[in-house]
Amino acid sequence: MIGLSFVSLLTIVCAALGCAVLTWALMPLLIRYALARPNARSSHKVPTPQGAGIAVVAATLAVTALAVGPTTPAFLGLIPLFVAAIVIGIVGAVDDIRPIPVLPRFALQALCVGAVVLTLPSDQQIIPALPLWLERAALLIGGLWFINLVNFMDGLDWMTVAEGLPVTAALLVFGLLGALTQSPMLLAAALGGALLGFAPFNRPGAARVFLGDVGSLPIGLLLGWCLLQLALQGHVAATLLLPLYYLADSTLTLLRRMMRREPFWLAHRSHFYQRATDNGFSVREVVGLVCLTNLALAALAGVSIALNSVAADGLLLAVGAAIVAALLMRFADRKA
Template sequence: MTALFATTCLGAALLAGLAIILLRPLLQRYALARPNARSSHRIPTPQGGGIAVLGAALAAGAVAFAIGLPPLGAGGGAALLAVAIAAIVLAGLGAFDDMRPLPVLPRLGAQFAAVGLVVVAATNVARIGPDWLPLGCEQALLVLAGVWFVNLVNFMDGLDLMTVAEFAPLCAALTTFALSGLLPPAEGVLAAALLGGLLGFAPFNRPVARLFLGDVGSLPIGLIAGYLLLVLAAHGGLAAAVLLPLYYLADATLTLFRRLARGERVWQAHRSHFYQRATDNGYSVPAVVGQVLVLNLFLAVLAAISLGVTSPALQVAIVALGAAGVGFVLLRFSRPRAGIAAA
């Protein structure tokens, strides 16, 4: 499995890099993101790199499934097929939205349909809720959570390398968990493939970015990551599934509540996220992304520790420690960098 995961990751990285080189002239022409008052970039930059990330991940994953994995059960195969179909649907939705913004309701309707397909397929294999909770109620709650997760990944993709800094550690951790038998091998392959796609994209997105991910990438990445976290939770890793994406969850959710409290139209673009406020408070883009990367590595270590702990009280304590780390970073981002205030 180690060789299979490594080959899948490397193959996806190479495919993504090659696809970006081939696609970039077209994206430069048809999918140019022009800066505005809410943007973090200053010059027009092509977007749509997510086409290469998703395409490479799905292609490398399909090859790995075909040649290196034992046959999947009917439920497991249906769940992975549902993820692939839903990811492609969201990618198509995002590609259209990148070029011609869609109204809110059609966009949300497609997201609910895609997430619903994945949730139903996944919960038919394994559930994470208690036995007394009706399956329909669990699925409804998971669909709402999944749609929010897909959107918050999109909201948080507003700074060079931010999505890579968030999801590369998450996917690496999930791949490691699969190697340890804490996650099914098929989901380990999917995590390794997504990791490779992100690594292939990273050189083009490092500050100052020459290419953005776009909605065509952030939406399906959120869907795939959400599915993997759902499977992890269903296999006894609920605390780990909370810890791995905790920075994104906290930044996006707290920002949403703050905007609701101020009576803002939360569906409109803004610059209120903590990572955006950090750049306004004097932090450079590399400094912000570097702190997020270090935080996510810390959260990944805590997630791994939580998987070896059986005591619910200790698991809660580990999650609380992760939340404290996230809170520390958010507090730093919300205040002027040392020396800026005095100046």
């Protein structure tokens, strides 16, 4: 336990330092080639470079490989995920510079998610009673939605940090306590560390760089895979609780836009967290409330794992849903 805790801490530190150094080194290139200029749907007011996700993802993958051991069977099992993350990051990088049409973009994303889902061991299922092909199809659709919702929710400074750090920290704790296998635990530690290294460059009100699609898309894939591994260990309620705010904000927003017959596939500013800034909340207030909500959800997830009770899971999910609903309603109203 002590040895694994030390490896996890070292993983976090190395990923944070590696990401910070790489972000600093990339800044001149990003300023020159990947400048995001404000428009009617933007939350920023001045041209700001995007693409720091390159540093986050590179640090995460490199440090995870070293922590797991590049010659171990565990690392070989991670190769499809790592390749998919790199490919989907390349798609995001191209889209950052020259937007790709919706259908080709989704098709490429689906190929990446499909490669990860189809290479899962055939004896691993969340719901054994379901036919394997049906569960894999559901995972493909869910994975495609998850990577895009992480992208959709990356619309404010520190927003992905406010979501990613509580989730990755919880996954790390669950792994140290034996509820999650070592590979996803170390991947979560590396991703959390990389987000820590990125955070100083993305401070609200003084952001020097954004993640860009090159970061948010592969981060969604990596985080989704870690959550999937938690579900495969039998902790489905905890898996749902950890990203519940992201799931609720993005899914409800999508359904609302579809009901209004809006072009929901286009960029917009109608997420609850975006409406909050229009309703008088500062960016720091929004991301602070999101972070506190995610910490509460992480605590509920921990209780779910500790109790390991179907009846308790139902109650915990209801409590989590109530907490998220309260935050969404608060964001939807004018600040007093």
